[in-house]
Amino acid sequence: MKLKAVNEKALTNCSASQQMLAKTTREGVETAFHRALKKKPCPYGVGGTCCRICYMGPCRVSDNAPGAATGVCGATAETISARNFGRMIAAGAAAHSDHAREVALTFLAAARGEAPGFEIRDEEKLRAVAAELGIEAAGKNKNRLAEEVGLKLLAEFGQQEGELHFIRRAPAKRQEVWQRLGVVPRGIDREIVEMMHRTSVGVDQEYVHLMLHGMRTSLADGWGGSMIATELQDILFGTPVPIRAKVNLGVLKADQVNIIVHGHEPLLPELMVAAAKDEELLLAARGVGANGINIAGICCTANEILMRKGVPVAGSVLQQELAIATGAVDAMVVDVQCVMQGLGTVARCYHTELFTTSSRAQIPGAIHLEFNHENGFEVAREIIRRAIANFPKRRAVEIPTEEVDLVAGFSHETINYMLGGRFRASYRPLNDNIINGRIRGVAAVVGCSNPRVRFGDLHTTIVRELIANNVLVLVTGCAAINCAKEGLLIPEAAELAGSGLREVCEAVGMPPVLHCGSCVDNSRLLVAGTAIVKEGGLGEDLSEVPVCGCAPEWMSEKAICIGQYFVTSGVTVGFGVAFPSTGSEKFSDYLFGGIKEHVGATWFFEPDPMAMARQIITILDEKRKALGIDV
Numbered sequence: 309m310k311l312k313a314v315n316e317k318a319l320t321n322c323s324a325s326q327q328m329l330a331k332t333t334r335e336g337v338e339t340a341f342h343r344a345l346k347k348k349p350c351p352y353g354v355g356g357t358c359c360r361i362c363y364m365g366p367c368r369v370s371d372n373a374p375g376a377a378t379g380v381c382g383a384t385a386e387t388i389s390a391r392n393f394g395r396m397i398a399a400g401a402a403a404h405s406d407h408a409r410e411v412a413l414t415f416l417a418a419a420r421g422e423a424p425g426f427e428i429r430d431e432e433k434l435r436a437v438a439a440e441l442g443i444e445a446a447g448k449n450k451n452r453l454a455e456e457v458g459l460k461l462l463a464e465f466g467q468q469e470g471e472l473h474f475i476r477r478a479p480a481k482r483q484e485v486w487q488r489l490g491v492v493p494r495g496i497d498r499e500i501v502e503m504m505h506r507t508s509v510g511v512d513q514e515y516v517h518l519m520l521h522g523m524r525t526s527l528a529d530g531w532g533g534s535m536i537a538t539e540l541q542d543i544l545f546g547t548p549v550p551i552r553a554k555v556n557l558g559v560l561k562a563d564q565v566n567i568i569v570h571g572h573e574p575l576l577p578e579l580m581v582a583a584a585k586d587e588e589l590l591l592a593a594r595g596v597g598a599n600g601i602n603i604a605g606i607c608c609t610a611n612e613i614l615m616r617k618g619v620p621v622a623g624s625v626l627q628q629e630l631a632i633a634t635g636a637v638d639a640m641v642v643d644v645q646c647v648m649q650g651l652g653t654v655a656r657c658y659h660t661e662l663f664t665t666s667s668r669a670q671i672p673g674a675i676h677l678e679f680n681h682e683n684g685f686e687v688a689r690e691i692i693r694r695a696i697a698n699f700p701k702r703r704a705v706e707i708p709t710e711e712v713d714l715v716a717g718f719s720h721e722t723i724n725y726m727l728g729g730r731f732r733a734s735y736r737p738l739n740d741n742i743i744n745g746r747i748r749g750v751a752a753v754v755g756c757s758n759p760r761v762r763f764g765d766l767h768t769t770i771v772r773e774l775i776a777n778n779v780l781v782l783v784t785g786c787a788a789i790n791c792a793k794e795g796l797l798i799p800e801a802a803e804l805a806g807s808g809l810r811e812v813c814e815a816v817g818m819p820p821v822l823h824c825g826s827c828v829d830n831s832r833l834l835v836a837g838t839a840i841v842k843e844g845g846l847g848e849d850l851s852e853v854p855v856c857g858c859a860p861e862w863m864s865e866k867a868i869c870i871g872q873y874f875v876t877s878g879v880t881v882g883f884g885v886a887f888p889s890t891g892s893e894k895f896s897d898y899l900f901g902g903i904k905e906h907v908g909a910t911w912f913f914e915p916d917p918m919a920m921a922r923q924i925i926t927i928l929d930e931k932r933k934a935l936g937i938d939v
């Protein structure tokens with residue numbers, strides 16, 4: 309197909325992606341960047357006021373358009389945008405929690421010896437979580453204990469009454485806020501189902517009431533599904549510790565069989581990393597003239613196996629099609645979430661074989677090889693065998709040279725040890741540095757990338773500005789990958805930090821930007837924030853600590869759910885791109901202001917990255933002032 313020329317430099321700050329964009333344009337291979345330029349978003353949809361939940365409509369409603377104030381049923385803009393927002397939260401919670409369910413089932417199978425290749429790796433964390441859940445550990449071996457932990461956490465998905473267990477991890481004052489509002493989640497699936505029910509035609513039509521359930525659903529994700537996924541993955545695969553690796557498309561190797569793992573669940577990729585070391589497969593690779601088997605990641609699957617295995621990262625979400633355009637990807641293996649349907653078309657333009665592997669997701673044109681915990685090794689080996697057979701079919705290969713160092717693996721436990729030492733693990737040194745002003749506060753910069761903004765540039769602009777102003781930055785998801793590509797995730801990046809933060813980073817030997825994991829690992833940030841509160845000196849609740857979050861390049865419903873669980877937990881969150889409430893003044897006023905009366909935090913919308921950074925700094929300074937530590 310003949311494509312119009314694009315200005316690559318305007319589309320991204322990533323030179324490797326610019327190179328591949330120029331190549332795809334030249335070769336007539338359409339990517340998300342080209343499609344985004346062709347499609348303008350619907351203004352009603354952007355503002356959240358397009359309703360299609362019944363067929364008296366669909367209705368496009370606007371506070372400002374004459375004759376469009378309500379839908380056919382009489383629904384107002386604030387009701388429609390709150391319903392849509394609630395459904396985004398539910399979809400995000402469902403995605404993270406279904407991921408967690410799959411992990412829990414594999415965890416259980418591993419404990420029972422029914423999942424070849426999987427075993428309980430972090431017994432220390434297993435015993436800590438078991439104690440927290442009130443499970444007696446004495447006299448039980450790790451598999452028996454893991455079975456009980458797995459069953460107890462799996463039961464939280466279908467639980468109808470009571471409270472999710474990890475809610476008790478939150479600061480006491482925060483739990484009181486949730487009790488007062490009646491938003492403590494009872495069961496993970498229950499809250500998601502109830503949100504879908506409440507937002508169906510003719511049910512809950514009061515926007516604040518809808519949002520209170522939105523809060524409960526978001527907590528069922530942050531302190532429920534996502535937290536369960538993180539904890540069980542740590543026990544199953546090992547809790548991350550700092551690890552050096554490489555990032556960007558330059559990690560693909562011209563002389564090796566390249567296999568990209570992409571999506572979110574680390575289960576099959578863990579087995580693929582192990583299988584890629586198999587002598588028989590390495591011999592087969594040599595037989596077709598390859599010098600090895602190179603596994604690289606994209607998106608959150610990349611973050612998961614990067615943090616635990618040091619597997620190189622080929623790129624973030626918007627590089628999935630660009631990676632294939634190198635002509636050097638012999639197989640791409642996907643599971644769930646953030647996988648573009650366009651991959652099927654792009655793969656057909658090169659020699660790449662695309663494999664779908666989850667029972668929940670197929671793509672036209674892909675080869676479906678379904679993974680389950682019993683057949684994992686066979687599927688992993690079969691895909692590698694097919695990738696090897698595909699290697700000789702390569703045509704022209706063009707791999708960008710960009711390959712940047714990064715350090716990942718900053719789990720909550722690691723930060724604890726790093727700051728306080730193995731035997732005095734503690735967040736107290738961090739609190740002390742916030743109190744004495746060396747560190748101004750902590751900001752989480754997380755989430756996706758979006759071709760509607762300059763890919764990668766917003767993340768890195770904000771992060772550079774924050775660290776220059778002594779803000780310690782925690783990153784996850786695609787934001788982490790984009791920052792890594794700019795060299796911000798190595799200890800040497802401390803040179804870019806303000807003098808106070810730089811001093812702390814140099815003393816501890818840590819980067820000023822800490823890679824804390826994948827999207828479900830945003831739950832680690834809740835735990836880290838709570839640890840700061842519990843160390844003392846910075847207030848009694850997450851809403852009092854100088855912390856703030858943002859997702860400047862977001863695109864996924866999961867990002868809305870994550871943002872909402874931070875706001876519900878007392879942390880103010882800023883989003884860029886566009887915001888799905890702006891079609892309703894009332895609902896926007898609530899999210900950007902009124903909600904503070906309920907939870908002590910708000911959303912804010914700021915598309916300009918420098919203005920976003922300044923707003924975060926202002927929020928941190930206000931918190932410092934309120935604590936009386938404005939030094």
Ligand code: SF4
Binds near residue numbers: 363383
């Ligand atoms: Fe229109 Fe009301 Fe139906 Fe929504 S629920 S599509 S606003 S009639």
Ligand code: MSK
Binds near residue numbers: 607625786864
């Ligand atoms: S992968 S959810 S694009 S961060 Fe988690 Fe990246 Fe956003 Fe997907």
